[in-house]
Amino acid sequence: MTLDELTLTTGEWLRGAGNLSEIVLSSRIRLARNLAEYPFLSTASSTERTEIYRRLADTISALPQERDALLIDVDEADEVDRQVLVERHLVSQQQADSEGRRGVSISPDEKQALMINEEDHLRIQVMGSGLELYALWSRVSRVDDALSERLAFAFNPELGYLTACPTNVGTGIRVSVMLHLPALRMTKEIDRVARATRDMRLAVRGMHGEGTDAAGDLYQLSNQTTLGKTEEEIIKGFSDQIVPKIVEYERKARESLVQTSPHLLDDKIWRAYGVLSNARRLSSDETQTLLSPLRMGIGMERFDRFDISALNEMFLYSQPGHLQKMHGQSLCDEERDVVRADYLRRRIAEN
């Protein structure tokens, strides 16, 4: 398997299937781990950094379940490939932009990506479409167990797993779900989400993590507290309480739009379709903004010109990295906007 082969499909978390998938785009869990015998990356020498990389890469590829995994040396990858990895959520922006020896091991089903030398020595992450945190937890925990039989992770009985940043200490777990909340934004009730999450100490951010705004009405919800609770308790809070509650808010907001202003709603959907299928230049941001009402329209069965998998394809392939990968060469912003609009018109016409 190669990265080029990966980019032929939209991958696991954009399957558009699974529990509550009309609102919950994807679920993700990651565990932060560090090798006990090495310093954290902020003080590691470049020799130590390379040793950590080799140690982890060798151990991971020796695991029976990782036999077919694709190991990518992010330091050697070109800019477009790095961007593609970020857009597929296989590495973080930080991992793509930092320097020194670092990499990622990706499972063939793209459900699992182990980042080496990100902020911590190792970040084991698993992801899936819709709300499926329990299954993801058992998978990520199995990988963690297999690795901890072969490696000594920095662990202290009182504080748990020791991490480069004390905000991750303890379980080292970050649970996140990506939610599509266009109706709550249209009805100006999005602050209900902020209120609902506040007392649970969860962070709400734009799709690409900290400091990003909610392009395309996509919000990422994740836990902040990693100490003093078990992994299962954290996951249960998400799966059984907070996510169903927000999904309910969004559903109610959609229903009320249908009741009070169906023409406004349909106009928003069909106007977006009109622009996407006719525009000659489209920026990445505008595309995300236009795809949002269509995603909602498909979920509410008010739009049927294409289905959710076609939409997810457009969602991913219109992003700068994938667009350039598909085009076979790097493009400047201006050229990208033209190529993007061409691609979207063609893709829509195929339906």
Place this chain on the structure above:
Amino acid sequence: MTLRSAAPMSLVCQHCKDSRATVHITDVMPEQRERHLCQDCAEKEGIIIKQHPLSTNAILQQFMKHKAVKGVADDLSCPKCGMSFREFHVKGQLGCPHDYEVFGEVLKSLIERTHEGATRHVGKSPSTADAAVRKRTGLLRLQRALRQAVEDESYEVAARIRDQIRVFESP
């Protein structure tokens, strides 16, 4: 579709007509228009989402200003990796696992603040951790479950947990 532009000075929020507008938006859909809002109104509109009132960095900043911390923390540095507490404050990253011991109490109270008052790990342990560690975290977990069951007035569950704790504590 919204674009944010550089902040023109001294505009008043169009919504509340009260605070200074710090968020400037140019809508191009469905029609072109400019809007200037203050932080609060922009949040209400869902244009930006309020960050958690105490972000980690804010806690760290606040914490470092605390008088009791100032004197103590200045002198702390790790003999293994050379990281000083001051440097940690700037970077937000520790230098090595040993720092957790070297920065001891000062770091501990910071951790307590970032994790809702928690000071102890109750989650999973490495599969190679010794039996004593596993036993201790297991016991802590049961004690928490017992407290919860009593709070919920689920006395049958509580009784079962109590029995499990007895088994755990027996040598």
